[in-house]
Amino acid sequence: MKAHIVTLPGDGVGPEVTAAAVAVLDAVAAHFDHDFRFEEHPIGGCAIDASGDPLPPASLAACKAADAVLLGAVGGPRWSDPNARVRPEQGLLALRAALGVYANLRPLQVHPALAALSPLKNEKLKHVDVLFVRELTGGAYFGAKTRTSDSASDECRYTVAEVERVVRRAFELARGRRRHVTSVDKANVLETSRLWRSTVQRIAADYPDVKVEHQLVDSMAMLLLTQPSRYDVVVTENLFGDILTDEAAALAGSLGLLPSASLGDGRSGLYEPIHGSAPDIAGQGVANPVGAILSAALLLRHSLSLEREALAVEAAVDRVLSHGPHSRDIGGNAGTAQVRDAVLAALEEDA
């Protein structure tokens, strides 16, 4: 198939890990006889340096026209002055809003070879395979804000339509997995959570084959650490999802391993590793490219419907995590290029 993929390498280690992911997509295209065309654009700090704008109109227009967008990371100390007029992160928030990507997917698995890096004991980590679905465009992050000298407020608002679309996405995803949805809210205290819960209950009737469970966010924070293998798909609102997914990321052993996909109603999507620009290691060629490479696998799966190709990339990564080489963040001493080449070799052997 033909696909037009926009890459936004961004700042810090973003360009290094994005290049590795593009190399893997190129290899996939060669093996499976696809025609992937890549078009690179600036976003974040590098875009501010070039044009004063963290999301230049040409970058946004290219993303809107693309079949999928692969992003590295944005930000860094050079642009982090809190009083600055423009900040790199504004480019990313504006891009998510403009693309209408309301469902943020973060799969979490704990590779057996890396279990020792996790803060949990081995037996708890067996069979951890969770897909978080976080609402990305509503809630307290987007509500009205007020500030006086002695008070402040952040409005948390959700419409039924906003809840419904992300919850339906979670149920659909559960059908391709173990058919178990855990909805996380704070319905004992918050009105938005009561709306959330009743919407989930109504939608659940359309998915009688999927088991539904409701958890309060405070107990969920504990359960993720005590019984992580109980969960399949976990769906929640924006703020709770932000916190729980970072907590869950710690279970995997390194931020450098985990991918994400942000999806809207169309087929396109925004794919990025969950880690930031890692300024402390930028430019050294040592960043772990696995999170970016697995994000490319999600791109193949969700925007291009190339499931076989996505599985091939995931199997290649799995093989490298089992046998090495490993980058520094997971206890090895391999550089980005060495890990990339090992993934390419594993892909070659399996394909």
Ligand code: ATP
């Ligand atoms: P942001 O604010 O952009 O989310 P952050 O403050 O969460 O960023 P990161 O940039 O993700 O921080 O970096 C956190 C730590 O994880 C740093 O020590 C960094 O070096 C390390 N790290 C992040 N990504 C990788 C990677 N791909 N490979 C190796 N180490 C990484």
Ligand code: MG
């Ligand atoms: Mg962060």
